[in-house]
Structure formats: C-alpha cells, structure tokens
Amino acid sequence: MAKITPLREAVASLVQDGDTVALEGFTHLIPHAAGHEIIRQGRRGLTLVRMTPDLIYDQMIGMGCAAKLIFSWGGNPGVGSLHRFRDAVEQGWPHRLEIEEHSHAGMANAYVAGASNLPFALLRGYTGSDLPKVNPNIRFVECPFTGEKLAAIPSVRPDVTVIHAQKADRRGNVLIWGILGVQKEAVLAAKRSIVTVEEIVDDLEAPPNACVLPAWTLSAVCPVPGGAYPSYAQGYSERDNRFYKAWDPIARSREDFRAWMQRHVLDTDDFAGFRRVLAESMARIMNEVA
Amino acid sequence: MAKITPLREAVASLVQDGDTVALEGFTHLIPHAAGHEIIRQGRRGLTLVRMTPDLIYDQMIGMGCAAKLIFSWGGNPGVGSLHRFRDAVEQGWPHRLEIEEHSHAGMANAYVAGASNLPFALLRGYTGSDLPKVNPNIRFVECPFTGEKLAAIPSVRPDVTVIHAQKADRRGNVLIWGILGVQKEAVLAAKRSIVTVEEIVDDLEAPPNACVLPAWTLSAVCPVPGGAYPSYAQGYSERDNRFYKAWDPIARSREDFRAWMQRHVLDTDDFAGFRRVLAESMARIMNEVA
Amino acid sequence: MSNAETLDFTATEIMTVAASRLLKDGTVCFVGIGLPSTAANLARLTHAPDVVLIYESGPIGAKPSVLPLSIGDGDLALTADTVVGTPEIFRYWLQGGRIDVGFLGAAQVDRFANINTTVIGPYDAPKVRLPGAGGAPEIASQAKEVFIVLKQSPKAFVAKLPFVTSAGHLDGGDARARAGIPGAGPTAVITDLGILSPDPMTKELTLTGIHPGVTVEQVKAATGWDLKISPDLKTTEVPDAETLTALRDLHARTAAAHGISQGLAGGGEG
C-alpha cells in the first residue's frame, strides 16, 4: 500500500546498493527528481534498466551509480550522444559499465512479461540483427504448433521501479495520461515502486478506462511538482528543449560534468533546490550554447 | 478502411460459410443484432469463438450455424444453462457440435497472441486441470532461461470478428468504453471485422488513452441502435435481465425454440423488426415466467 | 448479540455471512459472480470497507451499490478505481500474483477441494454439460488462497470428480506443491451447513465449523465421502442484526434496481 512520503525518505528506504532499478518514462514523465535523489544518496552497483536512457541515466552513470545498463536506445533525444554513457562504454570511466542491449520491441515485451509474472517474453524479433550475437539473453524457442522460431528474452523484474505521474489522490491511487510508455508495466513488474507526482488531489477525476495505478500496487507516492524537468508532464509543464541542448557541452568533459553535478545536485538539498540553482546558472548556460 | 454500411450488407459480404467467427462482448456490448443477421442469412459450418457464449450463441447453435465452438464458459449468466448449447453437446441436435475448451485466461491470452501476430500464447495456466487431457491444443513449452514449464495454446485468428460499440465518427473510427472485455484484441486478431454502433457522431470526444479502434483497422461499421439487446451499451441502455430469465423456458424445448426463432428472427427483416415483434410478445412471455 | 441469536435467517444467509466474514479488510479479492460476489460485497459493506474487488470482466476496486447479475454489469465499471481489458486482468493482475483471495463457486468439489464445473459423466458423452472453466483454473492456481462457496449435498460433494476443472489440493498431502502450483489453494469451503477446511497434513476437507441448528449427521449425510470432523469443531456465530440487515438491504436494492425477483441474482458468469 502506497505511503505518501517525501522523496528523500522513499529513496532511502526503497533503493539499495546493488538493486536492479528501472526509472521509466518515454520522453514524457521522466523521473529526473528521483534520479537526482539516488545520486545524492550515493547509491552504487545498480543495474539500471530503461528503454531510452537519456540525461538522467547519463548523470547516474557519470556519477558512478551504475554497474550495468539494460537498454535499447541511449542518446540525447533531438541532440545527439550521451557523453557520459559513451565515456563509460568506450573508456570505462568512472568505471567499467556492463551493458545488455535489446531492441525496443524486446524491452517492451520484457516489461510486459515481468508484469505478467512470466519468466520470459516471446516475440517475433531480432531477425537478421547482430544483437543475438552479442547478447546471450536473446534466445529462440519453437512454436509447439507451427514449428516457427520465435525470439525469447528474460523478463524484466526490477527490484524498484521509479516513475513520475500527473497526480495521486490522498489514498495514493495514481493517474497517468498522455504518452504512457512502459510505465504501468514497469511498476507492475517490480517488487517495489516509487511514484513522484505533480500534485495530490482529492479526486483523480479519471476518465473511464484511464491508466490508474491503485495505491495497493505502489510502495511510495511522493509529491514533487515539476519532478520530470527537463522532461514534461502533460497538462502541467512543457519539455525544456533548451536544457537538452545545454546538456551536450556540460557532459562532454569529465571535469565540467563533475563540477556541474556538484553544484546543481550534490550541493542542493532536493529538486526544488536544484531548480533554484539551475535557474541562476541557466541564463549563463544559454548564452554559452547560443 | 471501414465502410459505413447497413448490417445486412456487412454480413452478406464479410461472413462466409465455414468461416471462423468471433462475436465478442463481456456481458456488456454483446453483438446480438449481428448474430441475428448471421442466422437470418443462414450461414452454416461456422467455427464460433467466444470466451462466454451466451444467448446469442445458444441461438446460433440451435439454428445450426455452428460446426465448432471454441470457448471457456458457456451459460446463461445469472440464470443457468444454455439449453441449445447443451442439447448440441449432449444430444447432437441439430447436429454434432465439435468443442474446443479453454479457460478464460487461455482464451484471453489467445486473442492477445492473435492481435500480436504470434502463433501461440504463453501463460501460466491449466496446472492441475483435466482440460489438457481433453484439448490437444493445450501444450507446454520450456522457458529457455529457467527451464520452467509453461502452457501454450494456439492464437485465435478469426476470419471475422464482430463487436458492438458505443459510437463511431463519420470516418469510421470507433470508441468503446466501460467494460472492454477482449473486443479490441478480437478485432485486431481478425482478418475482417464488423462493428455495430449505437450512433454515428461528428466527434468521438474520446478521453486521452481511450479504447479507440481506428477506421483503417475495421472492415465495416454499421449503425444499429440498441444492437446489443438484451445486453447493454454503457451510457445508452441497461441490460434487460428479464429477457435472460425469459430465455430459459423458450430454449428448453426444441419446438418452442424453433417457433420463437421463426417468429422473432427469421420472419423479421432486421433488428428493429425483431425488437418490435419482441415488444408485442414480451408481456406474454413475462407473464409466463413470473 | 443475544438479541441477534433470536433472529431468523435462512441457510443461504448464514452461508453468505460466514463466507463474508472470512474476507479481511484490505484483502485483494478476485470475485466470481453469484454467491462469492454477494459475500464479498457484504464484507465490503460491513467489516471490510477497504477490501479490493476485482472482476474478470475488467473492473478493479469495484464498489457496486447493488449486486451485479453478471460479471460485466455497468455498475461494476462505474464504481471501480479503473476498468482494464479482460486480458490485462488475467495477465497483470491474476497471473501477476496480485490476488490475495480467489472467491469461487463450484458445481462439485471432491474431498481435496478440487473443483468440477465442466461435465457430469464422460467428457465426450456428458450426462450433464456444465458451463465450463471460466476463470477458475487460473484463479484456483494463482490466487494466494482460495475460498469456495456452494450448497452442500451428496451430488455436489463427491469422493471423486468426473472431471477436475480447477485444482484444489489434487490427491492431497503435498501433491499441489509437487505439481508446481503456486498459492495455498482452497483454505475454506463455506456451505449452507458449515465450513470445511483442508487438514494441515493430508489436505482432506474436514468439517471445522457447523452452522447453528445443523447436526453433524446432517452434514455427513450431505457429503459424498466419509467426512472427518475436526476435534475442534466450532459452531458458526449467528449473523448479527446489522449484518443481516445489510445483506437483506443489498438484495432488496438489487431486486429493485434490476427489476426482477431475487431468484435471478443466483450464479453464473458471462
């Protein structure tokens, strides 16, 4: 049953060193605030799972939180490379990062299989691709009726899934709408879950057949308005495309990255603090990249 | 691309003798009007698929439309037996009915697999049940990662799926809400599809993430207000529980059943005609069963 | 309570109330239509306001004001926290391991609480063709525990089933665990005469509760095997006035809402 609790406490009690952790969100509703809190609390040895690792995973990888990454597309959407991710894979900095690489179809099905308590996902996938040559977790099974060969990959069953959503009611029921991505599956596939929300309301006012996660499926619900920034929450905020562009030069050098993370994340108390310091430095950053 | 067309023409052009046909609806939105039209047009040798065959399948089976039934629960919900279904299975009247029997979990997964263009559905199912002993289409596969044994059943891929929905817009996009059952999967699993709707509107006014079937996934959309009767359409009509109870004595004897079908279905032109004749006889029926 | 003891109640009423009492508050319950649904909703309206009711047609957290006559009544959808598709119910919610209690009816049970809802007689030439499995095989195997509610008679309580639709404790002992079936299986069978529970070791259904006014001989006569009686046999507490009133009001509201006699509010999916 969901406890409505501050994010710091949720991360402290629910995310442990060595856990398999999925922070999901498909451009929309990416849980940046929660990622920052995991960095602040210095988690290590995590297996990070995410279809589209972007800035928040670049930060977590660069800060040394991750031992392994399970993913299907790692880039700065609309901009280019994730420099910290590339540095970890290409140069092993700050340490070696093991990767397990899939396609989107594979990852999406692996979350579905996890939510369905199946040990593996079955799909028509990876045909003609070299991915099965480099990922021993892509195997093939035969249809017992037609003899066709189908791809099989292990379910994703995170220890903790973290997502951001639009709102929760006071009992902790959560409503998500708009681009849904794989968040529902990621939560239902996980042992524990943290949902940061834009606001807590008396009544969700969910339309029929809306994507609602009942309170009893969640571990913690944490009010963090704007907690998806620079991603967005439909109905609440817009994606800050400038930040995605600004991230590129910050992440290019190890030193600039470390200094930026120190100032904006490690030296701030919470996401509101991050946003205050960022506002101060944003004008300067914008001038530099213009 | 959906053609907006009268139901009679849709059935004439899209449902052929010998087809595998799924009329789906889970208590809510059962396509009775379309079932009647298939009976009127005298289709034979159909393989009927449906999780919960109820009155409309009792009628189709009793009228000799079906060669085979694939199902998981066949009864008159809230009342008792389907007498025509039982007569076909127990006595072979009006002719032998082949049955392929699953659990709800099996059928629901088989529709999902069909919509997903997979040859089989994978589930944790049928453990300890005698169903696999009598249904050779329940097999088992091994997980290539854990060695666990999982159930496998063939996908359901109907030639035609028929459903009833609340509304369509003038392009033929369809909105369903409330109890959704397996209708979306049944349509997407099928080669062709017919959707009867309560009304055609200018704008669906669908909430975000609503269950919408785009026009280009459908073959025909047919306006049939009240076409789910005695089932219901949320927002339009209530379930007529009296009719479900009234059906029991009608269906008990072969002669009463035949006479009733002749008068109410074969001798009427369409569902509006059926409703008019039924209204005339309903008071009498109600008196008899009271 | 001394007041309540003088109340009249029917055998069906005490069966429903006894079944209802087994549902703890906050339990996530997968509800079959008919008696299980009546008992589960009675629990929600009395001692267990936060019980979570899930129906196979899609409603999660349904709070119907009247009893559904079918598994897909509109009131279930309108009062639920959310309504998902039927495949999702079976995939993410039941198979996903999120159900505490599966609440089932049955046509027949055997001494190890296996369930038959398929056929009487041979499968290929049935004497009576029953409705079939519905959701029960996977509810019986995947819910953390299972309650079964049905009226007791020698035809319904048989030593050996002609067909096992849904697994109880199979051949007894640790047969269920050896077959790799998760979940504790049936932990209680609630009837109009009493409550039967599996013996902790043999898993044979044993009479552990008896309704007031019923004799052990009556229960034995209504059972198709030599029913063992628990040395710790308890008499069911009579329904209190409040609970009986809640149950009768629920039935009255249901009859009024559906415009039919109460008899129809029986059993069945669909």
Next chain:
Amino acid sequence: MSNAETLDFTATEIMTVAASRLLKDGTVCFVGIGLPSTAANLARLTHAPDVVLIYESGPIGAKPSVLPLSIGDGDLALTADTVVGTPEIFRYWLQGGRIDVGFLGAAQVDRFANINTTVIGPYDAPKVRLPGAGGAPEIASQAKEVFIVLKQSPKAFVAKLPFVTSAGHLDGGDARARAGIPGAGPTAVITDLGILSPDPMTKELTLTGIHPGVTVEQVKAATGWDLKISPDLKTTEVPDAETLTALRDLHARTAAAHGISQGLAGGGEG
C-alpha cells in the same frame, strides 16, 4: 513548375521533399524521429492528408502542428486518434502486421541496405558507441516496406557494416526471405544526393534517382562501394514552391513553438 525550378533549396530540403513524396496518401507509417518525422509530416501537410502516423511512444494517427523534437512530445499525444502504451505499439500494431511503411534514419547503411546504429569498431571495444537499436530491428523486419533517409557520405555508406543492427536485404538476393523475415525490406534510401533502390534481383542498392545539380561522380564519391547506376536514372523533380513553403513554415512553427533554433530539430529518439 518552371517557376519552381528557379527556387533555391538546400540539399536537406530536397532530401526531405523527395522522401515525403514516396509516402502515398492513406499509408500507415511507423515514423522515426528526425528526418523521417519531418518527411512524413510534410507528406501529411501536402499530398497525403490521410497518411496515418504512428510513433513508438504510443500515438496512433498523430497530426502534430509542429515537428516533435522527441519521440514522445505532448503535441503527438494531443493530436492523435488515440494514445496506447508502448508495448501495445510494438505488439498489436507493428508485430501485428498493420504497418505499411517503416520510415527510418540510420548512422550507416551497407550496399544491401542493412542498418547500423550500434557501434563503430568492435562491439566490445567500440571506437564510437552509437545510441543503439531503438525500434528499428522490428520496424525493419515487420513493416511491409521500409524507407531509409540519411545524408550520403563514405563514412555512412559502407561496403560492409561493423554491426548489423537492423536487417535490410542481408547478403542480397533472396537472403532476407530465406531468413524468414516478412516484409519487403528497404525499398528506397533517400539521401541529400539522390535515391538508391535495391536491384530487383541482387538487392544491391543502385542509384535510381539523382537530385538536380548533383553529378553521378559526386554520388559515387560519397559511397563506400562501387555504386551501380541505374540505366534508367531519373533526375529528382525539384520541390515546387508550395511544398517548399509548407516545409519552411513547418520548421518555422517548430522553432517558434519549442523556443529553440532549428538545428535542434535533428534526429534521435528518447
């Protein structure tokens, strides 16, 4: 048209317009972000108003007024016929066989239109780590046909890929069919210099179209293998004024809406 021939346009513009023209009205198109999305939306705003755009983040029938900068922009959701979850996109819509055209970008292609978006250099010790597969492997295998759009250079058009992320025509000939891959595979590669199409028999990419003002020698120099030239080589029709205006307006609206320079509207998922 004689009027339009005097218009100035950039190499990227004619690439986008040429790609856009290939999309027929009513086509169901699975759209990658960046150039494919620009071309597909240009088609929708000009000659193909009923093209159905599906994005992997969930929108079906998206009709954005500005270009999405990411695969999950809010405008995609708000203008779509419906928005489903990402698993459903890949399961019911792509794998379900409902996509006519998969419209992809690429980091590298080889002479048989196989795609690399994974690594340059060895997989375990990459020289350049690229973003990875995304949706492409299954789009490339399951869409009825595939269009690829990317700028032409010897680094991008290589004889042999270091890594095949997504299957084109594999080793050519009937290799794709023999591997059991459904769909026709890549039928056109649209670049800033021209259009390459697989030879009907060998499946080797052949120059079938060349943009006005570009020489065959230029195209050959930008290709990492000995590029075959179709005997039937056609010069791409220049973009007409209306189409160019539509494209430039789209970019201007996008820049204004997103509050950024046009350069950001490049490529990438996320």
